[in-house]
Amino acid sequence: MDVKAVCLGMLTDGEASGYDLKKQFESTFGHFFAAGYGSIYPALASLASEGYVDCREVPQEGKPDRKVYRITDAGRTRLLEALEKPDPSHKVRSEFLAMMYFAHLMTREQIDTIISHRKQEFDQYLKMFADFEADGLKDWTPGMRFVCGFGKAVTTAIRAYLEEHGDTMTAKDTDNRKAAAG
Amino acid sequence: MDVKAVCLGMLTDGEASGYDLKKQFESTFGHFFAAGYGSIYPALASLASEGYVDCREVPQEGKPDRKVYRITDAGRTRLLEALEKPDPSHKVRSEFLAMMYFAHLMTREQIDTIISHRKQEFDQYLKMFADFEADGLKDWTPGMRFVCGFGKAVTTAIRAYLEEHGDTMTAKDTDNRKAAAG
DNA sequence: CGCAACATGTAAGCGGTTACATGATTAC
DNA sequence: GTAATCATGTAACCGCTTACATGTTGCG
Numbered sequence: 001m002d003v004k005a006v007c008l009g010m011l012t013d014g015e016a017s018g019y020d021l022k023k024q025f026e027s028t029f030g031h032f033f034a035a036g037y038g039s040i041y042p043a044l045a046s047l048a049s050e051g052y053v054d055c056r057e058v059p060q061e062g063k064p065d066r067k068v069y070r071i072t073d074a075g076r077t078r079l080l081e082a083l084e085k086p087d088p089s090h091k092v093r094s095e096f097l098a099m100m101y102f103a104h105l106m107t108r109e110q111i112d113t114i115i116s117h118r119k120q121e122f123d124q125y126l127k128m129f130a131d132f133e134a135d136g137l138k139d140w141t142p143g144m145r146f147v148c149g150f151g152k153a154v155t156t157a158i159r160a161y162l163e164e165h166g167d168t169m170t171a172k173d174t175d176n177r178k179a180a181a182g
Numbered sequence: 183m184d185v186k187a188v189c190l191g192m193l194t195d196g197e198a199s200g201y202d203l204k205k206q207f208e209s210t211f212g213h214f215f216a217a218g219y220g221s222i223y224p225a226l227a228s229l230a231s232e233g234y235v236d237c238r239e240v241p242q243e244g245k246p247d248r249k250v251y252r253i254t255d256a257g258r259t260r261l262l263e264a265l266e267k268p269d270p271s272h273k274v275r276s277e278f279l280a281m282m283y284f285a286h287l288m289t290r291e292q293i294d295t296i297i298s299h300r301k302q303e304f305d306q307y308l309k310m311f312a313d314f315e316a317d318g319l320k321d322w323t324p325g326m327r328f329v330c331g332f333g334k335a336v337t338t339a340i341r342a343y344l345e346e347h348g349d350t351m352t353a354k355d356t357d358n359r360k361a362a363a364g
Numbered sequence: 365c366g367c368a369a370c371a372t373g374t375a376a377g378c379g380g381t382t383a384c385a386t387g388a389t390t391a392c
Numbered sequence: 393g394t395a396a397t398c399a400t401g402t403a404a405c406c407g408c409t410t411a412c413a414t415g416t417t418g419c420g
Contacts, residue, residue, distance in 0.1 A: 019398070032274045065399085067400075088277035088281050089278065094270075099183055100325050102261075141285065143286055143351055146347060147279050150279060150347075156339070157335050165328060218409065220373090244417070248371070
């Protein structure tokens with residue numbers, strides 16, 4: 001399941017342009033499978049060359065032609081094959097946790113700054129999940145609900161953990177930075 | 183904070199070989215910052231060439247010489263600089279959630295297989311965290327406790343979510359795969 | 365007899381990120 | 393006027409993954 005496969009999946013919901021897909025990668029997929037134009041446009045070009053999608057060019061004035069992609073039968077087959085993988089990955093890469101691991105080498109100010117930045121980011125996610133629920137949960141598939149609920153559950157847990165334990169590294173009255181440096 | 187910086191951080195705890203560091207990347211860092219030999223050995227070579235670590239070769243019989251690295255003063259300075267970053271990343275990349283998003287295109291069997299694999303993996307993590315706590319929490323720094331607690335909190339939340347909602351995608355009596363393919 | 369642990373590394377490749385390049389329209 | 397939105401793409405780069413290459417010791 002790479003960017004190409006996800007594009008294919010999104011296109012089962014109806015035709016769309018690269019620009020449209022980007023918005024979905026940012027919003028619904030943002031917290032677990034982000035992708036930028038540099039991944040999406042080449043992915044669509046590649047899918048088109050392989051016959052997994054059709055491309056229809058819609059002329060526009062003052063803007064580049066809008067390229068609208070539609071999934072083909074071969075594309076559907078390919079997607080279903082991609083969905084056969086029995087043990088898909090779930091990876092975290094966190095500079096944040098790596099740095100916190102070495103909190104004893106940092107100043108209290110540095111730690112506080114980082115923790116408060118994190119809190120803000122997770123609050124934004126929480127807001128996003130709330131918006132999803134307020135909005136259009138009605139015509140969502142069970143899978144979409146599951147993924148949204150998953151994100152909300154994880155983010156809620158993290159947010160609570162930061163609130164409860166975010167100050168445990170700054171509570172001490174010693175600044176270990178000098179000791180470590182010297 | 184890349185692999186090189188993390189190696190530097192690990193070396194503040196005492197000298198070690200690439201092989202030693204790999205074990206730490208697998209165990210304590212495994213759930214949020216994994217790295218293999220293909221990253222670690224080049225990282226150490228690079229750090230050595232830049233003067234951030236010293237290398238001492240310990241001859242051994244029947245095995246390649248053990249190369250033991252020690253952080254230098256320049257290395258400590260470099261590490262402290264790396265730790266100044268005010269907003270380190272925390273990224274999730276999940277084929278798992280991407281696939282679940284398209285659960286309506288999968289069979290119940292496929293979904294069940296994936297969910298049960300996930301449960302097993304998260305149970306292993308939970309066991310690992312429990313082992314950490316049983317073992318040597320005594321001489322841990324606050325940062326290490328924080329990171330371990332973070333992992334435990336997140337994993338616990340996920341595990342509970344899977345238990346409660348893992349079957350919501352298979353509850354329906356329709357298999358949408360055929361409809362999607364046809 | 366086979367597997368895990370010990371121990372080091374290289375090289376190709378893959379996939380994603382970032383910066384670059386272009387430019388009109390609309391809303392504040 | 394200036395920022396955001398619409399709209400497409402390329403190319404260089406970066407960093408990590410995977411496979412390859414080699415060989416001993418010790419345990420069950």
